[in-house]
Amino acid sequence: MELKRILFEVSEHVATITINRPERLNATDDLTRTELGIAWARVRDDPDIRVAIITGAGDRAFSAGQDVRATAESGIRNKVPGSRLHHNVWKPVICALNGMAVGGGLHQVADSDLIIAAEHAELIDTHLAVGNVFALEAAVLLRRMPLSMVMQLALMTKKGRISAQRAHEIGLINEVVPADRLQQRAREIALDIVKLSPATVQASIKAMWATLDVGLHAAHDVAYRYVLQHQLTHPDYREGMLAFAEKREPRWVVE
Structure with missing residues (x-):
């Protein structure tokens, strides 16, 4: 268009x-x-x-x-x-x-x-x-x-x-x-x-905006769900730490 x-x-x-x-x-x-x-x-x-x-x-x-x-x-x-x-x-x-x-x-x-x-x-x-x-x-x-x-x-x-x-x-x-x-x-x-992990950036932004919808204790729960989901399901979580340990640029997954 x-x-x-x-x-x-x-x-x-x-x-x-x-x-x-x-x-x-x-x-x-x-x-x-x-x-x-x-x-x-x-x-x-x-x-x-x-x-x-x-x-x-x-x-x-x-x-x-x-x-x-x-x-x-x-x-x-x-x-x-x-x-x-x-x-x-x-x-x-x-x-x-x-x-x-x-x-x-x-x-x-x-x-x-x-x-x-x-x-x-x-x-x-x-x-x-x-x-x-x-x-x-x-x-x-x-x-x-x-x-x-x-x-x-x-x-x-x-x-x-x-x-x-x-x-x-x-x-x-x-x-x-x-x-x-x-x-x-x-x-x-x-x-x-x-230069940052696209998936990690998006998950972080979405989590921060989402926590504005609820009170403090609920916000902690919402934030933790985003953190845990990323850690358990996305390879960039491990890749970021490996790249740091190996002193190289990370190879992020682009979806």
């Missing part, structure tokens, strides 16, 4: 997904969300892809969220958010936050494993300003940043915007870099992750 709203590239086991509507501040309409679903399915199902980077075209916006004009004219037909968690992608995802992330654009940010931001990037929510409930994005953000900061985004709308530096200070963003270093830095991290 020819993609019209996003760019999708794969190089050295890294897929780069770029929301490509700079003239609309990378706002997502029905077609954009459909194409993001296609891209995430490719990331999930293609064994050659080990890491994904999600970013936006240009330097003004990562994504302005839902295309309000398009929705006002025709309504929403595709209601599935185009983020990795909604498509069961457990390969590592890096968000290269190249500008403002607004409203529905926060899905991609909150649902990523690592977030690298340009210095001028910022988080904004406008759901309440247009009569929409701020809940889906908040459900994940509340697991990654303080309640007071999520309330600030929601209730103060545009005046409650959070800078990249502030988001870094509260632990949401991993690194803040100059804009001209953003894509390079995201790729550097991705290429380091590529």
